[in-house]
Amino acid sequence: MSKTAQIFKAMGEPTRQQIIGLLARRDMGVGEIAGHFSMSRPAVAKHLALMRRCGLLEMSVQGREHIHHLRRDKMHEAGQWIEQFSLFWDEKLADLKQIVESEHE
Structure with a gap:
């Protein structure tokens, strides 16, 4: 499976x-992230590990705390990948608009 x-x-x-x-708002530790969910800390840690493996997150150690950082460059790459299709859909929607308008004339 590709990174994208x-x-x-x-x-x-x-x-x-x-x-x-x-994490888009600020970097957080596992415990703080887990506090936002009704699941165990280990369950949240599994989600974070998967996100690190695919490159969405990085982790740094500050004392005993593992701080997670969102990789904005990867979010940007995902956005660019989606953006490449916007021209396609803009053209298709313009064609559809033209067809609908011509039927109502």
Whole structure:
């Protein structure tokens, strides 16, 4: 599976989407992230590990705390991948608009 596919797979799960939302605001430790969910800390840690493996997160150690950082460059890459299709859809929607408008004339 390509790195892009791994990133989208990781981003497609609701818990991980919420984690991305939290880390988009600021870096956090595992315990703090887990405090936002009704699941165990080990369950949250598994989500974080998957997100690190696909490159969405980095982790640094500050004392005894493992701090997670969102890799904004990877989020940007995912956004660029999606953006490449916007021109396609813009053209298709413009064609559809033209067809609908011509039928109503």
